[in-house]
Amino acid sequence: MFIDMDKLDKAFQLINDGILKGDFPGAVAAVGNKKGIIKLESFGNRCLYPEKLPMTKATLFDLASLTKVVATNTLFMIFLEKGLISVYDNVSYYLSEFKGKDKENITIFNLLTHTAGFVPFKDLYKLCKSYEDAISYICKLDLEYKPGTRCIYSDFSYILLGYILEKIGGARLDVLCRRYIFDPLNMENTSFNPKSSNIAATEIDSKTQKPFIGICHDENGRFFDGISGHAGLFSNVEDLCKFSNMLINKGNNFISYASFRAMVTNHTLGLEDNRGYGWCVKGHKNSFIGDIALKEAFGHTGFTGTSLWIDVESDVYAILLTNRVHPTRDNNNIIRFRRIFSNAVLGSLYI
Template sequence: MLDRRTILAAMLGGTASLIHAEQPNPDGINERIETLVREAIAKGDLPGAVVCCAGTEQVYYQATFGNRWLTPTKVPMSAETIFDLASITKSVATATSVALLYQDKKIDPNAPVCQYMPEFNGNGKQKITIQQCLLHTSGLTPDNALADYLEGPDIAWQKICNLGLRSKPGEKFAYSDVGFIVLGQLIKRVSGVEVDRFAAKAIFEPLSMQDTMFNPPEALRSRIAPTENEGDEWICARVHDPRSFKMGGVAGHAGLFSSAGDLVKFGRDMLAASKGQSKIFDQATFDWMITPHPVPEQLPRGTRAMGWDHQSPYSRNRGESFSKRAFGHGGFTGTVLWIDPVKELVFVFLSSRLYPDGKGSVNTLAGQIATELGNEFGEVR
């Protein structure tokens, strides 16, 4: 293992490259963002990053910083790098899939989950609705024991069905991976296919998101950023989240991989949806998905949308210059996506903050960059 001093020296030897920008460098924004990222790299908060800010047709800013790999040899970060998105899976894959099932009238979001999965009905869970799972107000625990997943996805599901509640459904907010595992199972039960196949067919293929998938093939390994050390190996090209990994890499809460370019494609379709021009959404469905809802008790001033963050204590990576209608999500591995339909901006920040020593932190950095870019390019249209 490399010691931290050696790691930092390797990080600082990385590159900062402005890949593509269709606008000039107004007021030195390139230099300001580069300074922010290089300072964070110097502190060991991340080895490198891909940053992109795009509008409906233009890429306003896109740059890469630092390295994807540090050992055994340094590999500079590239715009084509594929990242483990972690909890952005909840929004881009799972919540979007649930919204499409709602659009097709296959589900009623106000109905109890057990209406579609009768086994999910013990210990008070019979009152949990689909919408409550999307808003993290289901009363389910954030995470049940990892031991519950060691025998595979079928046994894991049985154990989730046997769980009790932490609070009454609808009474409190508690960010819950379990709630989104339930939604992944719902997608499978209603559509007949796992969330990876449903999302690929209904979302990723129509939007030409060729880098976006669960369980990426070995052929893509050379483009994928490692996440963390595991024994003598680096976790790379397989999901970092331990529960998703034990479920075969396909789950409603984590497991999706993607690139900056693909997330821009997704974000642009969301911008189009706000005008009734989406390839996948009716405008009414889109509006339902992103409408903010106050979340009770633990976040008295917080609001969340259906599977998306809006304005809450989880929004440090949001920045301060987006409109009140912006929605987004972050991922544990160091990934951020925000979409602002008022300013017509898509903001993507992708890093692998846990590589190489598991100690990185990027939410404040991403929020600072988002603020800079939102101020510079986000004129209300």
């Protein structure tokens, strides 16, 4: 597969158009293949208030729910290959408090595929006193539906999964991910609670009237000291290209080919969403990957305006990092823009 660079340039021009339309203040994007990065550019501003600051290729972004797949899900696959956990272990095997109607048969598989029966979200930071208290709250919470019968995206699945991995690994998630993922992949700029001055601003805090910069945007993640299985990770496009390169090369011996295939296979066919282990699988849904992507393509998005997707057969990946929640989360234009940008990237491919 080859890429028409003129068409790819036009795809990237859409990002400038998006900034002019007010879809987001700024962005960093990259497109690559098995051999490496093909095109990488930054656009616009990383901050508008209280001062205007330019976006750069090195700018860090709050990845929001990309945390689920870049950190938690990847760590799970590594622990699985080490024989420390199984997809079909009962959640109650690790969490004795996990009790209630229909909970006895809920497995790690249900957490991975968002089929456990949880509500999508609750304000744990208002309902609980601490991280441990929040875990206990989720364990005792009534389910919304019978496990395995629906696929409803829920932060609770990955909050619990992250906590279980912490119990297995004997350390907080930030330490484990640094040890098992970020250092081995040379992702030097990826961390929870980053220490940098070059970070894209997110929403303006109603209390301080200043934007969150380097502080987890997700309220529950912030309540957990910025470290959680569902949100809190920061990274830049260069590191995410390294991560994507591993995936587009089918694990590249970082994880096994068998694990890679299991991770990106659609395990929820016929339900509301197409889910592998953690990842969204294109199928006939998940339009952020593009209307014309192959059904085997997979990816994920983050609430703050981040996304990445990988089409192994077409030999292309695309990373789009934006600060669309700056200065407010009320701007939802990113939903359509992701699809438009993905279509243009895919349209640049030829045989």
